[in-house]
Amino acid sequence: MDFGRMKHGAFTAWWMDFGRMKHGAFTAWWMDFGRMKHGAFTAWWMDFGRMKHGAFTAWWMDYGRMKHGAFTAWWMDFGRMNHGTLVAWWMDFGRMKHGAFTAWWMDFGRMKHRAFTAWWMDFGRMKHGAFTAWWMDFG
Structure with missing residues (x-):
């Protein structure tokens, strides 16, 4: 970053x-x-x-084939996936309170992503607000 x-x-x-x-x-x-x-x-x-994108090729979005192993359903919550203009699927808009990217960014409840687990946000210190330092909690 x-x-x-x-x-x-x-x-x-x-x-x-x-x-x-x-x-x-x-x-x-x-x-x-x-x-x-x-x-x-x-x-x-x-x-x-x-x-x-090489490793992320079409699957990153390419809904039809998206079977990315570790990024499976939780990444987008396919069930609600209705792209259009990054509608519901991107983050599960039900909770989407965009402004400051509230908790919806990943729908923490389901986030069990192995490699992206805790570090992705460092949940313990997560003080979301407006993407404070928690995004990676550099220090």
């Missing part, structure tokens, strides 16, 4: 520090910086048309 520059606000450059982002498998596609117009998670979040 390039913790040093983290200036959350509205997903500033810290999210990945686009300039230096050379994350192996998460290269530029993660956001498709050119179109990144956060606001309300426009189409850029994945830019489905171009998404050809």
Whole structure:
């Protein structure tokens, strides 16, 4: 994330520090910086048309095939998945209180993701609010 520059606000450059982002498998596609117009998670979040991300290929979204083992149902809660413009599926909008990305980000109750477990948020210290330091709890 390039913790040093983290200036959350509205997903500033810290999210990945686009300039230096050379994350192996998460290269530029993660956001498709050119179109990144956060606001309300426009189409850029994945830019489905171009998404050809090696390890995350189409499955990241490609609903029909999404059988990603560790990211299975919990990642999106397929049952409610109705993409369109990142509608219900992205986070289980029932709890979605976007503004500050409340607890819905993962629907903690079901989050049992092995590799992403506690570290993804470091639940113990999670003080969500507006993506405080808990996102990774760098220190």
